[in-house]
Amino acid sequence: MSYRVVKGNDFSDVLNGNVGFVLCIGNTRTAEIPGITAAGENPDLIKFTPPADAELLHYGQCKSIPFPPATPDGKPTPALITYTALRLLKVPLFVVDAGLMVKPKIPHYTINAPVGNNIAEQSAFSMDSAMEAFEYARIIGKEISKAFDVLMIGESIPAGTTTAGAVLKALGLDPAVSSSMPQNPVNIKREVIEKAVRRVESDDPIEILAEVGDPVLLAVAGISTGAEKPVVLAGGTQMAAASQIIRRIDESSEIYLATTTYVADDATASISEISAVDVIASDPGLGESSKPGLRAYTEGFVKEGVGAGGATLLAYKNGYTMKQFLSEVERDYEIIIEQVRKQT
16 A cells, blocks of 8 residues: 555545645754764754755755765665655745755745754743744745645754654653654653753743744744645654644644654654644655665665655655656666765
Protein backbone atom coordinates (compact mmCIF):
# COMPACT_ATOMS: atom_id res chain seq x y z
CA MET A 1 0.00 0.00 0.00
CA SER A 2 1.48 3.35 -1.02
CA TYR A 3 -0.17 5.13 1.92
CA ARG A 4 -2.27 4.30 4.96
CA VAL A 5 -4.43 6.06 7.53
CA VAL A 6 -2.64 6.27 10.86
CA LYS A 7 -5.27 8.25 12.76
CA GLY A 8 -8.85 9.27 12.02
CA ASN A 9 -10.21 9.24 8.49
CA ASP A 10 -8.81 9.07 4.96
CA PHE A 11 -8.62 12.73 3.95
CA SER A 12 -6.58 12.16 0.79
CA ASP A 13 -9.43 13.28 -1.49
CA VAL A 14 -8.85 16.84 -0.26
CA LEU A 15 -5.74 16.77 -2.46
CA ASN A 16 -7.81 16.27 -5.62
CA GLY A 17 -8.04 20.03 -6.04
CA ASN A 18 -5.51 22.73 -6.94
CA VAL A 19 -2.64 22.54 -4.42
CA GLY A 20 -0.14 25.23 -3.41
CA PHE A 21 2.99 24.16 -1.49
CA VAL A 22 4.36 26.44 1.23
CA LEU A 23 7.77 25.79 2.81
CA CYS A 24 8.49 27.48 6.14
CA ILE A 25 12.20 27.66 6.96
CA GLY A 26 13.98 28.98 10.02
CA ASN A 27 16.57 28.44 12.71
CA THR A 28 16.70 27.95 16.46
CA ARG A 29 19.90 28.18 18.48
CA THR A 30 18.69 25.05 20.25
CA ALA A 31 20.36 23.30 17.29
CA GLU A 32 23.74 24.47 18.62
CA ILE A 33 23.50 22.05 21.56
CA PRO A 34 26.06 19.31 20.79
CA GLY A 35 24.52 16.04 19.56
CA ILE A 36 20.93 17.25 19.30
CA THR A 37 20.58 17.32 15.51
CA ALA A 38 22.02 15.67 12.40
CA ALA A 39 20.75 18.35 10.02
CA GLY A 40 24.07 19.16 8.41
CA GLU A 41 27.38 17.40 7.79
CA ASN A 42 29.03 19.50 10.47
CA PRO A 43 27.84 22.09 13.00
CA ASP A 44 28.98 25.03 10.86
CA LEU A 45 26.67 23.94 8.04
CA ILE A 46 23.52 23.61 10.16
CA LYS A 47 22.51 27.24 9.60
CA PHE A 48 22.62 26.67 5.83
CA THR A 49 20.31 23.63 5.85
CA PRO A 50 16.94 25.47 5.66
CA PRO A 51 17.86 27.91 2.85
CA ALA A 52 19.59 25.14 0.92
CA ASP A 53 16.48 22.97 1.20
CA ALA A 54 14.37 25.80 -0.22
CA GLU A 55 16.81 26.43 -3.06
CA LEU A 56 16.81 22.75 -3.97
CA LEU A 57 13.02 22.73 -4.26
CA HIS A 58 13.11 25.67 -6.67
CA TYR A 59 16.29 25.18 -8.69
CA GLY A 60 16.99 21.47 -8.33
CA GLN A 61 20.29 22.52 -6.79
CA CYS A 62 21.58 24.53 -3.85
CA LYS A 63 22.97 28.07 -4.12
CA SER A 64 23.98 28.83 -0.53
CA ILE A 65 26.24 25.77 -0.25
CA PRO A 66 27.92 23.77 -3.03
CA PHE A 67 26.06 20.54 -2.34
CA PRO A 68 22.68 19.50 -0.90
CA PRO A 69 22.17 19.22 2.89
CA ALA A 70 22.95 15.78 4.29
CA THR A 71 23.47 13.90 7.55
CA PRO A 72 27.10 13.67 8.79
CA ASP A 73 27.63 10.44 6.78
CA GLY A 74 26.00 11.67 3.58
CA LYS A 75 22.32 10.69 3.74
CA PRO A 76 20.49 13.23 1.54
CA THR A 77 17.95 15.79 2.64
CA PRO A 78 14.28 14.77 2.27
CA ALA A 79 13.94 17.89 0.12
CA LEU A 80 15.01 15.56 -2.71
CA ILE A 81 11.75 13.61 -2.39
CA THR A 82 9.65 16.76 -2.23
CA TYR A 83 11.49 18.24 -5.20
CA THR A 84 10.66 15.18 -7.29
CA ALA A 85 6.95 15.42 -6.50
CA LEU A 86 6.75 19.17 -7.12
CA ARG A 87 8.69 18.78 -10.37
CA LEU A 88 6.45 16.01 -11.66
CA LEU A 89 3.21 17.74 -10.72
CA LYS A 90 4.29 21.32 -11.41
CA VAL A 91 3.02 22.41 -8.00
CA PRO A 92 3.61 26.12 -7.18
CA LEU A 93 6.16 26.71 -4.41
CA PHE A 94 6.08 29.52 -1.85
CA VAL A 95 8.99 29.93 0.59
CA VAL A 96 8.56 31.71 3.93
CA ASP A 97 11.50 33.06 5.96
CA ALA A 98 10.62 32.23 9.56
CA GLY A 99 13.64 33.37 11.54
CA LEU A 100 16.60 32.47 9.31
CA MET A 101 20.30 32.91 10.02
CA VAL A 102 21.03 32.80 6.28
CA LYS A 103 18.52 34.02 3.69
CA PRO A 104 17.81 31.73 0.73
CA LYS A 105 18.89 32.77 -2.76
CA ILE A 106 15.32 32.58 -4.00
CA PRO A 107 12.34 34.99 -3.91
CA HIS A 108 10.51 34.50 -0.62
CA TYR A 109 8.05 35.88 1.91
CA THR A 110 9.06 36.85 5.45
CA ILE A 111 7.14 36.98 8.73
CA ASN A 112 9.82 39.19 10.29
CA ALA A 113 10.57 36.59 12.97
CA PRO A 114 13.82 36.52 14.92
CA VAL A 115 16.04 33.44 15.04
CA GLY A 116 14.83 31.29 17.92
CA ASN A 117 16.94 31.30 21.08
CA ASN A 118 18.26 28.15 22.77
CA ILE A 119 15.17 27.15 24.76
CA ALA A 120 17.29 25.36 27.36
CA GLU A 121 18.66 28.74 28.41
CA GLN A 122 15.98 31.35 27.73
CA SER A 123 12.69 32.18 26.03
CA ALA A 124 12.59 31.42 22.31
CA PHE A 125 11.71 35.07 21.63
CA SER A 126 9.71 37.94 23.09
CA MET A 127 5.92 37.89 23.11
CA ASP A 128 5.86 41.06 21.00
CA SER A 129 8.03 39.40 18.34
CA ALA A 130 5.86 36.28 18.44
CA MET A 131 2.62 38.21 17.99
CA GLU A 132 3.95 40.26 15.09
CA ALA A 133 5.34 37.17 13.31
CA PHE A 134 2.11 35.26 13.87
CA GLU A 135 0.02 38.07 12.38
CA TYR A 136 2.33 38.37 9.37
CA ALA A 137 1.98 34.62 8.85
CA ARG A 138 -1.81 34.84 9.02
CA ILE A 139 -1.77 37.44 6.26
CA ILE A 140 0.43 35.23 4.08
CA GLY A 141 -1.88 32.26 4.65
CA LYS A 142 -4.96 34.28 3.76
CA GLU A 143 -3.46 35.71 0.59
CA ILE A 144 -1.85 32.54 -0.80
CA SER A 145 -4.93 30.41 -0.06
CA LYS A 146 -7.06 32.61 -2.33
CA ALA A 147 -5.41 31.01 -5.36
CA PHE A 148 -5.76 27.35 -4.33
CA ASP A 149 -8.23 24.70 -3.19
CA VAL A 150 -5.83 23.45 -0.51
CA LEU A 151 -2.47 24.43 0.95
CA MET A 152 0.24 21.95 1.84
CA ILE A 153 2.81 23.23 4.33
CA GLY A 154 6.29 21.77 4.86
CA GLU A 155 9.10 22.87 7.15
CA SER A 156 12.86 22.86 7.58
CA ILE A 157 14.43 23.80 10.91
CA PRO A 158 17.33 21.94 12.56
CA ALA A 159 16.45 20.78 16.10
CA GLY A 160 12.77 21.33 15.34
CA THR A 161 11.81 18.02 16.93
CA THR A 162 13.20 19.25 20.25
CA THR A 163 11.34 22.57 20.26
CA ALA A 164 8.21 20.71 19.11
CA GLY A 165 8.66 18.30 22.00
CA ALA A 166 8.84 21.21 24.43
CA VAL A 167 5.64 22.68 22.99
CA LEU A 168 3.85 19.35 23.30
CA LYS A 169 5.07 18.97 26.89
CA ALA A 170 3.89 22.50 27.73
CA LEU A 171 0.48 21.59 26.29
CA GLY A 172 0.28 18.62 28.65
CA LEU A 173 1.09 15.90 26.11
CA ASP A 174 3.74 13.18 26.12
CA PRO A 175 6.61 14.78 24.18
CA ALA A 176 7.67 11.70 22.23
CA VAL A 177 9.71 12.98 19.30
CA SER A 178 11.24 11.46 16.21
CA SER A 179 14.80 12.04 15.05
CA SER A 180 16.82 12.09 11.84
CA MET A 181 19.18 9.56 13.45
CA PRO A 182 18.52 5.85 14.20
CA GLN A 183 19.82 6.38 17.74
CA ASN A 184 17.45 9.16 18.74
CA PRO A 185 19.29 11.37 21.27
CA VAL A 186 16.28 11.14 23.57
CA ASN A 187 18.18 11.93 26.76
CA ILE A 188 19.63 15.16 25.37
CA LYS A 189 16.24 16.24 24.05
CA ARG A 190 14.43 15.32 27.26
CA GLU A 191 16.87 17.32 29.37
CA VAL A 192 16.39 20.39 27.15
CA ILE A 193 12.61 19.99 27.15
CA GLU A 194 12.39 19.63 30.92
CA LYS A 195 14.53 22.72 31.51
CA ALA A 196 12.49 24.74 29.04
CA VAL A 197 8.98 23.87 30.21
CA ARG A 198 9.77 24.84 33.81
CA ARG A 199 9.49 28.44 32.66
CA VAL A 200 6.03 28.04 31.13
CA GLU A 201 3.38 29.79 33.20
CA SER A 202 0.55 30.04 30.67
CA ASP A 203 -1.69 27.80 28.59
CA ASP A 204 -1.99 30.43 25.84
CA PRO A 205 -0.64 28.80 22.66
CA ILE A 206 1.24 31.88 21.41
CA GLU A 207 2.82 32.44 24.82
CA ILE A 208 3.92 28.79 24.83
CA LEU A 209 5.52 29.21 21.40
CA ALA A 210 7.28 32.38 22.56
CA GLU A 211 8.69 30.58 25.58
CA VAL A 212 9.68 27.12 24.31
CA GLY A 213 8.88 26.96 20.58
CA ASP A 214 10.60 28.12 17.42
CA PRO A 215 9.81 30.62 14.63
CA VAL A 216 8.81 27.94 12.12
CA LEU A 217 6.04 26.70 14.42
CA LEU A 218 4.83 30.31 14.61
CA ALA A 219 4.80 30.52 10.82
CA VAL A 220 2.97 27.23 10.31
CA ALA A 221 0.36 28.09 12.94
CA GLY A 222 -0.20 31.56 11.52
CA ILE A 223 -0.42 30.50 7.88
CA SER A 224 -2.78 27.63 8.75
CA THR A 225 -5.17 29.76 10.80
CA GLY A 226 -5.05 32.55 8.22
CA ALA A 227 -5.77 30.25 5.28
CA GLU A 228 -9.35 30.22 4.07
CA LYS A 229 -8.98 26.72 2.58
CA PRO A 230 -8.10 23.26 3.97
CA VAL A 231 -4.48 22.83 5.05
CA VAL A 232 -2.38 19.65 4.95
CA LEU A 233 0.57 19.84 7.33
CA ALA A 234 3.37 17.80 5.75
CA GLY A 235 5.84 16.54 8.32
CA GLY A 236 6.38 14.62 11.53
CA THR A 237 6.72 15.71 15.15
CA GLN A 238 6.95 19.41 14.30
CA MET A 239 3.69 19.34 12.38
CA ALA A 240 1.99 17.30 15.10
CA ALA A 241 2.92 20.06 17.55
CA ALA A 242 1.69 22.65 15.07
CA SER A 243 -1.64 20.82 14.80
CA GLN A 244 -2.10 21.04 18.57
CA ILE A 245 -1.34 24.78 18.55
CA ILE A 246 -3.64 25.43 15.59
CA ARG A 247 -6.56 23.57 17.15
CA ARG A 248 -6.17 25.57 20.36
CA ILE A 249 -6.24 28.82 18.39
CA ASP A 250 -9.11 27.81 16.09
CA GLU A 251 -11.03 24.61 16.80
CA SER A 252 -12.95 24.88 13.51
CA SER A 253 -9.86 24.93 11.27
CA GLU A 254 -9.78 22.23 8.58
CA ILE A 255 -6.32 20.80 9.20
CA TYR A 256 -4.79 17.41 8.32
CA LEU A 257 -1.36 15.84 8.74
CA ALA A 258 0.58 13.83 6.14
CA THR A 259 3.85 12.14 7.09
CA THR A 260 6.06 9.27 5.96
CA THR A 261 5.73 5.66 7.05
CA TYR A 262 9.22 6.05 8.52
CA VAL A 263 7.85 8.46 11.11
CA ALA A 264 4.61 6.51 11.59
CA ASP A 265 6.60 3.34 12.32
CA ASP A 266 9.02 5.11 14.69
CA ALA A 267 8.30 3.92 18.21
CA THR A 268 9.88 7.05 19.70
CA ALA A 269 7.57 9.37 17.77
CA SER A 270 3.99 8.22 18.62
CA ILE A 271 2.67 10.43 15.84
CA SER A 272 -0.95 9.28 16.19
CA GLU A 273 -0.96 10.16 19.90
CA ILE A 274 0.56 13.61 19.63
CA SER A 275 -1.34 14.81 16.55
CA ALA A 276 -4.57 16.72 17.08
CA VAL A 277 -5.81 15.88 13.58
CA ASP A 278 -6.23 12.99 11.13
CA VAL A 279 -2.94 11.47 9.97
CA ILE A 280 -1.96 9.67 6.76
CA ALA A 281 1.46 8.09 6.26
CA SER A 282 2.81 7.60 2.73
CA ASP A 283 5.56 5.18 1.76
CA PRO A 284 8.09 6.55 -0.76
CA GLY A 285 9.30 2.99 -1.33
CA LEU A 286 12.94 3.83 -0.64
CA GLY A 287 13.59 0.36 0.75
CA GLU A 288 13.48 -0.89 -2.83
CA SER A 289 16.00 1.65 -4.07
CA SER A 290 19.34 0.73 -5.63
CA LYS A 291 20.85 3.79 -3.92
CA PRO A 292 22.28 3.18 -0.41
CA GLY A 293 21.67 6.82 0.54
CA LEU A 294 17.94 6.40 -0.16
CA ARG A 295 17.65 2.94 1.41
CA ALA A 296 19.06 4.47 4.60
CA TYR A 297 15.66 6.07 5.22
CA THR A 298 14.25 2.62 5.96
CA GLU A 299 17.09 2.05 8.44
CA GLY A 300 16.05 4.99 10.62
CA PHE A 301 17.97 7.85 9.04
CA VAL A 302 16.34 11.21 8.23
CA LYS A 303 12.76 9.80 8.00
CA GLU A 304 10.93 13.03 7.11
CA GLY A 305 11.27 16.75 6.53
CA VAL A 306 10.68 19.51 3.96
CA GLY A 307 7.18 18.09 3.40
CA ALA A 308 8.40 14.74 2.02
CA GLY A 309 5.49 12.63 3.30
CA GLY A 310 2.84 15.03 2.04
CA ALA A 311 4.57 15.50 -1.32
CA THR A 312 4.75 11.72 -1.76
CA LEU A 313 1.05 11.40 -0.97
CA LEU A 314 0.33 14.12 -3.52
CA ALA A 315 2.23 12.17 -6.20
CA TYR A 316 0.23 9.03 -5.46
CA LYS A 317 -3.06 10.94 -5.56
CA ASN A 318 -2.08 12.18 -9.01
CA GLY A 319 -1.68 8.70 -10.43
CA TYR A 320 1.96 7.80 -9.84
CA THR A 321 2.62 4.29 -8.56
CA MET A 322 5.24 3.70 -5.86
CA LYS A 323 7.54 2.12 -8.45
CA GLN A 324 7.16 5.05 -10.84
CA PHE A 325 7.72 7.63 -8.13
CA LEU A 326 10.79 5.82 -6.78
CA SER A 327 12.24 5.73 -10.29
CA GLU A 328 11.85 9.50 -10.55
CA VAL A 329 13.38 10.05 -7.09
CA GLU A 330 16.37 7.93 -8.09
CA ARG A 331 16.74 9.94 -11.29
CA ASP A 332 16.86 13.16 -9.29
CA TYR A 333 19.22 11.55 -6.75
CA GLU A 334 21.70 10.79 -9.54
CA ILE A 335 21.56 14.36 -10.86
CA ILE A 336 21.33 16.32 -7.61
CA ILE A 337 23.37 14.16 -5.23
CA GLU A 338 25.72 11.81 -7.08
CA GLN A 339 26.81 14.12 -9.89
CA VAL A 340 27.32 17.09 -7.57
CA ARG A 341 29.33 15.00 -5.11
CA LYS A 342 31.63 13.88 -7.92
CA GLN A 343 32.27 17.47 -8.86
CA THR A 344 33.08 18.74 -5.34
